Amino acid sequence: MLRWLSRKFSRKEATMATAKCSHVAEHLKKVKPQTKGCEECMKLGQKWLHLRMCLECGHVGCCDSSPGRHARAHFNETGHPLIQSAERGEDWKWCYIDGIYI
Numbered sequence: 001m002l003r004w005l006s007r008k009f010s011r012k013e014a015t016m017a018t019a020k021c022s023h024v025a026e027h028l029k030k031v032k033p034q035t036k037g038c039e040e041c042m043k044l045g046q047k048w049l050h051l052r053m054c055l056e057c058g059h060v061g062c063c064d065s066s067p068g069r070h071a072r073a074h075f076n077e078t079g080h081p082l083i084q085s086a087e088r089g090e091d092w093k094w095c096y097i098d099g100i101y102i
């Protein structure tokens with residue numbers, strides 16, 4: 001959505017400081033989800049709300065609304081900053097370092 005807006009109003013882009021993610025080239029890999037659910041939650045027998053997949057290694061973790069927040073924990077542990085929603089019908093990607101959709 002943000003990207004679409006910034007493209008549409010490209011004349012404003014020069015004056016607006018549009019954030020861009022510089023991690024895509026290095027960290028975005030062709031990965032497949034390693035697990036069907038949050039890896040850590042499944043081990044702990046915990047419940048999660050939404051799933052996020054790491055775009056660097058395919059780790060599947062739960063979102064920030066879940067008690068475990070394992071997707072973010074995975075980023076803190078490994079430094080893999082890019083995730084994609086693993087929810088059906090969602091394909092947005094997010095960079096933890098920049099805090100923006102990519």
Ligand SMILES: [Zn+2]
Binds near residue numbers: 098
């Ligand atoms: Zn980034």
Ligand SMILES: [Zn+2]
Binds near residue numbers: 038039048066069
């Ligand atoms: Zn989890």
Ligand SMILES: [Zn+2]
Binds near residue numbers: 054055057059074080
């Ligand atoms: Zn990862």
